[in-house]
Amino acid sequence: MGNAAKKVWGYRHIVLLVLWLLYIVNYFDRISVLTFLPYIQRDLNLTPVEIGQLASVFFFAYALAQVTAGFLADKFGSKKIMGIAIIVFTAVTALTGAIRSFGQFIALRIGLGLGEGHHFAPACRTINHWFPIQERGRATSFFTTSWAIAPAIVPVLITSLSAYVFSGEWRPVFYFLAIPGIIAIWALWYFVFDSPKEALNKGRISEEEYHLINQASTAKEEEPKKKKNYGIFLKDGYFYVYVIALFSQLMVYWGITTWLTTFLVKQHGMDIKQMGFFASAPYIVAFFAMMLGGWLMDKVFGRMKPVALIAYLGGIPVLWFLGVVEKGNNGLLLMLLLLAGFFINLNFGSIYAFVQKRYPKEIVGSATGLANGLGQMGSFVSPLVAGYLVQTGPNGAQDFSMVFLFFALGSAVAALCSFILKEKQIETSE
Known part of the structure; x- marks a missing residue:
């Protein structure tokens, strides 16, 4: 089985790469707001306490969304929930460029938290379905590097975009960030399937890879279940x-x-x-x-x-x-x-x-x-x-x-x- 796993570098790795890129887009939207906070604070005349409230309300909504995300993915499928999540946080990010008041900003921060909070669990569930049990640790580890890479590159990219393309303005950057969001929605729709079986039926993966994913998983997972x-x-x-x-x-x-x-x-x-x-x-x-x-x-x-x-x-x-x-x-x-x-x-x-x-x-x-x-x-x-x-x-x-x-x-x-x-x-x- 080990030799077979080495030979099959297949569609599951494309799915993983797409999931990784989608989560970087997620972080682009999240980190961009935090990067421009001092300029948003200046333009909206916000106090440090109000900035703290804006940041915290995002994480409150984000934490709530974590609770429902896994349940919804189990009920409706990971791809559908991820798609809705990306649509929501892409739209909210674009609208951020138009905010004019503290109240509007609070509403959008709640929307961003709910959108982004419904992304993580379905992504992990997709990895679980697409990788045999002996590969899931490495697959998940690679996926988690997205939240190390994104904060390293986002501030440099978006501040350069603001400085050299938009004359130091922050609002147009958020309109521009709708573009990677739209590309992400397309990539999810085109490349990602809820299960290898669905991809097999559409001719996107080989029989060899399909059997590798399923046989390697079921052999270890179909054990007598212990009471929780x-x-x-x-x-x-x-x-x-x-x-x-x-x-x-x-x-x-x-x-x-x-x-x-x-x-x-x-x-x-x-x-x-x-x-x-x-x-x-x-x-x-x-x-x-x-x-x-x-x-x-x-x-x-x-x-x-x-x-x-x-x-x-x-x-x-x-x-x-x-x-x-x-x-x-x-x-x-x-x-x-x-x-x-x-x-x-x-x-x-x-x-x-x-x-x-x-x-x-x-x-x-x-x-x-x-x-x-x-x-x-x-x-x-x-x-x-x-x-x-x-x-x-x-x-x-x-x-x-x-x-x-x-x-x-x-x-x-x-x-x-x-x-x-x-x-x-x-x-x-x-």
């Missing part, structure tokens, strides 16, 4: 410690991603071209940090805890100092941004492996879903709290030192939780 005992993780105290660690991880990641461009413009006085380059810096190293974290967990330590402690303890001083770098000291600022990107992302992939290691496979999906749903609340809380911590001076300059101290404390909480965690698999009686 959700009490195993619901009664496990370490599950809730893990949820707090994940909450803190997402709080720091999305807090920084939300406020970074405003921090660079308002505290460090950068123009749109400078800001685009510096805003990309943390994410340039994110991909390598994620891959290194996974390698350290699998090949060096054999568990998550050491990787987590390196990531979170290293992040505490970096985040603290990042908020107090003097204006004009761009060399030190860039170095700290790169280090922040490294430490914040080092445990990003590894942290999701905790549930898989500790709990029986028949309840891993439920445990992961609940943990991720609760953890995503960190993404909701962080931008909102940070908005209240921004200090505005009499000349309009803004000080983010308290914001980054807040992020450093979040990293410290994650480190403490990681130190407490036990990763040994829970023994269950038959």
Whole structure:
């Protein structure tokens, strides 16, 4: 079977590549709003607290959508739900260029959260259907690199587009972003099928690849199903410690991603071209940090805890100092941004492996879903709290030192939780 898998490089890899590109389009829309926040704030005369509310309401809608996305994909098919999601967030992104008030912006942020929140689960479900069980780990790992690559390239591309094509204006950029969205809708319709069987019937995959996907999957998956005992993780105290660690991880990641461009413009006085380059810096190293974290967990330590402690303890001083770098000291600022990107992302992939290691496979999906749903609340809380911590001076300059101290404390909480965690698999009686 191993030799057969090596010979069949087939249509499933095209499906995976398309899913990866579609999720980059998803992040283009999401990151573009965050990149232009300081200019939207200026044009709409918004306060830091209102900016925090705008960022947080997106994550609230996004978290709610995570709950319904999987159910809808199971009921109506992944392709249909992904298609609706892409149509919604493409339309919302284009409309963002026309906003004139705080109320309009709030409504569009809710729409964007609901649209983008219904994209992830159907995409994962599609991978699950298209890849044999022994290939799903690598397929999913490749797919997740989309959220490391996109934040690294989006700020540079869209700020360059604004500066060189649209005379420094941000509104036309959002109209332009409808184009990749429309291409994404077509690519989904043309290349992606809900199942290999559907693709086989339409002559898009070979019999050999179809049998590889199905035989390799069913041989391992058609085992007697064990009764799902959700009490195993619901009664496990370490599950809730893990949820707090994940909450803190997402709080720091999305807090920084939300406020970074405003921090660079308002505290460090950068123009749109400078800001685009510096805003990309943390994410340039994110991909390598994620891959290194996974390698350290699998090949060096054999568990998550050491990787987590390196990531979170290293992040505490970096985040603290990042908020107090003097204006004009761009060399030190860039170095700290790169280090922040490294430490914040080092445990990003590894942290999701905790549930898989500790709990029986028949309840891993439920445990992961609940943990991720609760953890995503960190993404909701962080931008909102940070908005209240921004200090505005009499000349309009803004000080983010308290914001980054807040992020450093979040990293410290994650480190403490990681130190407490036990990763040994829970023994269950038959």
